[in-house]
Amino acid sequence: MRWIRKHLLAFAALAVLVYMLVPNVVVALFSFNKPSGRYNYEWTKFSTDAWQHPCGTPGICDSLGLSLKIGITASVVATILGTMVAFALGRHRFRGRASTNLLIFMPMATPEVVMGSSLLTLFVMMGVPSGSGAILIAHIMFCLSFVVVAVKARVAALDPRLEEAAADLGATPVQTFLRVTLPLTAPGIAAGALLAFSLSFDDYIITNFNASPSSITFPMYVWGASTRGTPVQINVIGTIMFLVALVVVIGGQLLGSRRQRAAA
Amino acid sequence: MASVHAPQVEPQAPALSTGSATTPARRRRNVVPYVLLLPGMLWLVVFFVVPMITLASQSLQEGSVDQGYVFTGNVGVYGEALSQYWEQLVRSIGYAASATVLALLFGYPLAYFIAQKAGRWKNILLVLVIAPFFTSFLIRTLARQTILSDGGWVATAAKTTHVTDLLQLLRLTENDRLMASKFAVICGLTYNFLPFMILPLYASLERLDGRLVEAAGDLYASPREAFRHVTWPLSLPGVVAGTLLTFIPAAGDFINSKLLGNTNTVMIGQVIDAQFLRVLNYPLAAALSFVLLVLIVTLVAVYVRRAGTEELV
Numbered sequence: 001m002r003w004i005r006k007h008l009l010a011f012a013a014l015a016v017l018v019y020m021l022v023p024n025v026v027v028a029l030f031s032f033n034k035p036s037g038r039y040n041y042e043w044t045k046f047s048t049d050a051w052q053h054p055c056g057t058p059g060i061c062d063s064l065g066l067s068l069k070i071g072i073t074a075s076v077v078a079t080i081l082g083t084m085v086a087f088a089l090g091r092h093r094f095r096g097r098a099s100t101n102l103l104i105f106m107p108m109a110t111p112e113v114v115m116g117s118s119l120l121t122l123f124v125m126m127g128v129p130s131g132s133g134a135i136l137i138a139h140i141m142f143c144l145s146f147v148v149v150a151v152k153a154r155v156a157a158l159d160p161r162l163e164e165a166a167a168d169l170g171a172t173p174v175q176t177f178l179r180v181t182l183p184l185t186a187p188g189i190a191a192g193a194l195l196a197f198s199l200s201f202d203d204y205i206i207t208n209f210n211a212s213p214s215s216i217t218f219p220m221y222v223w224g225a226s227t228r229g230t231p232v233q234i235n236v237i238g239t240i241m242f243l244v245a246l247v248v249v250i251g252g253q254l255l256g257s258r259r260q261r262a263a264a
Numbered sequence: 265m266a267s268v269h270a271p272q273v274e275p276q277a278p279a280l281s282t283g284s285a286t287t288p289a290r291r292r293r294n295v296v297p298y299v300l301l302l303p304g305m306l307w308l309v310v311f312f313v314v315p316m317i318t319l320a321s322q323s324l325q326e327g328s329v330d331q332g333y334v335f336t337g338n339v340g341v342y343g344e345a346l347s348q349y350w351e352q353l354v355r356s357i358g359y360a361a362s363a364t365v366l367a368l369l370f371g372y373p374l375a376y377f378i379a380q381k382a383g384r385w386k387n388i389l390l391v392l393v394i395a396p397f398f399t400s401f402l403i404r405t406l407a408r409q410t411i412l413s414d415g416g417w418v419a420t421a422a423k424t425t426h427v428t429d430l431l432q433l434l435r436l437t438e439n440d441r442l443m444a445s446k447f448a449v450i451c452g453l454t455y456n457f458l459p460f461m462i463l464p465l466y467a468s469l470e471r472l473d474g475r476l477v478e479a480a481g482d483l484y485a486s487p488r489e490a491f492r493h494v495t496w497p498l499s500l501p502g503v504v505a506g507t508l509l510t511f512i513p514a515a516g517d518f519i520n521s522k523l524l525g526n527t528n529t530v531m532i533g534q535v536i537d538a539q540f541l542r543v544l545n546y547p548l549a550a551a552l553s554f555v556l557l558v559l560i561v562t563l564v565a566v567y568v569r570r571a572g573t574e575e576l577v
Binding site for chain 1: 294296297298300301303304305307308309311312313314315316318319321322370371373374376377378381387389391392393394395396397398399400401402403404405406407408409410411413415455458459508509512513515516517518519523532533536537540541546549550553554556557560561564
């Protein structure tokens with residue numbers, strides 16, 4: 001009994017973690033199911049069919065490809081713009097700082113449904129056609145703030161004396177930036193880019209307001225499937241995404257700790 | 265040092281510079297931040313601020329999608345929107361607030377454990393918190409349908425242990441099902457936004473100096489008192505950030521209410537979505553969207569002021 005009390009916190013933490021991970025386990029488990037009907041909700045029979053034919057249902061891999069394309073483009077653009085903003089905020093004192101911070105914070109404090117619908121009204125009034133272009137604009141917009149927050153923390157923690165030292169040792173400003181500033185802020189930039197990609201890749205609500213029938217992203221495909229019947233391939237792709245994310249995040253951490261050790 | 269970032273930049277935004285610049289070096293230093301800010305801020309102004317204006321303008325127009333809209337300043341649409349959908353609006357705030365409280369209750373112990381007790385497991389546990397977030401949100405919500413489905417073992421276990429009866433008593437379900445209920449929607453909202461709660465909590469708890477808690481103990485504070493007077497106040501920035509990052513998206517969400525709820529759990533996001541994309545009543549939808557925005561901004565402003573945290577970003 002005392003042992004339980006002593007480890008109560010660990011048990012609570014573990015229970016919450018389990019609650020968070022159970023859906024992923026279910027997704028993986030049901031990727032080996034062979035459902036009897038159109039919906040993959042009840043366990044019927046073990047099968048690896050879906051794993052052998054991950055693109056086996058029409059449209060699924062096209063939507064995946066579109067989501068990857070939009071996700072990569074949006075995260076690259078948002079990371080470049082966001083990193084510039086983060087450097088301005090982390091490095092410079094200037095007038096309008098408070099309003100800049102507010103403008104960065106606002107998209108994170110606005111429900112997606114409001115951002116999606118307001119963009120729709122803008123695009124309708126300006127005659128901008130809905131589709132992948134409109135989706136891309138929207139994704140860059142809502143990813144930007146998250147990149148700024150991720151990079152800014154890193155820039156603020158940077159010791160300015162390191163750059164001064166580089167300059168004292170005769171490095172040109174460009175050299176200093178490329179060989180001192182950039183490597184030191186890279187983990188923040190990478191984290192921001194990764195976050196931007198996953199936000200873009202996963203977005204349904206904003207995308208739905210700006211999509212056309214020819215621009216079905218993967219989340220939109222899944223949403224449609226939830227009313228038409230869910231192919232097992234959805235679970236296969238969900239599981240692959242989980243594994244890839246795990247590898248990327250763990251790989252990033254290992255890289256980070258190795259660099260830390262090398263630096264120490 | 266300022267010249268590190270963009271030494272070749274010409275002072276092309278004199279309107280933005282502070283004007284006190286005299287020497288070229290000084291002027292360049294003043295211009296650099298604005299040049300860095302310009303593209304990103306422009307993007308946010310054009311695609312975030314301007315749409316808010318077009319949204320407000322859209323709500324005051326009359327017409328139809330086919331024949332076009334004319335601005336008539338029809339404020340009456342707001343009365344219509346509120347009288348028809350106040351219930352969904354109130355419900356959204358209520359569900360989001362419940363999910364936020366639950367996420368705080370669930371997230372705090374885990375964040376505390378990872379930050380203070382996990383030792384070398386810290387990084388692995390953090391990965392496990394973030395990893396689910398990388399699998400599509402919709403796929404995970406569909407998995408929750410499977411978990412809570414009628415014949416499933418969770419539903420059966422809940423029935424045999426009379427948890428379902430309790431939920432029914434609390435009006436969280438309307439019958440003996442777990443799926444398609446208020447319970448399922450709030451569970452889903454809590455689950456979906458938990459990482460947004462845990463990460464800021466973790467960030468502020470990680471900075472917490474364990475010696476302060478020890479000092480409180482040395483000064484005869486009970487663990488409970490130490491928590492109340494030391495740990496909790498020091499973690500408040502994380503609590504404020506986490507609750508905001510959970511509450512705001514939860515209030516506008518309609519994926520959980522649509523996939524896990526029933527017709528009595530419809531949230532405001534669902535109404536806005538349907539009015540815009542299916543009913544095509546743009547003015548009403550825009551009015552609802554605008555009301556939601558104003559409501560959230562007001563709540564957030566009051567909350568942040570009361571919590572007294574200035575630097576959130």
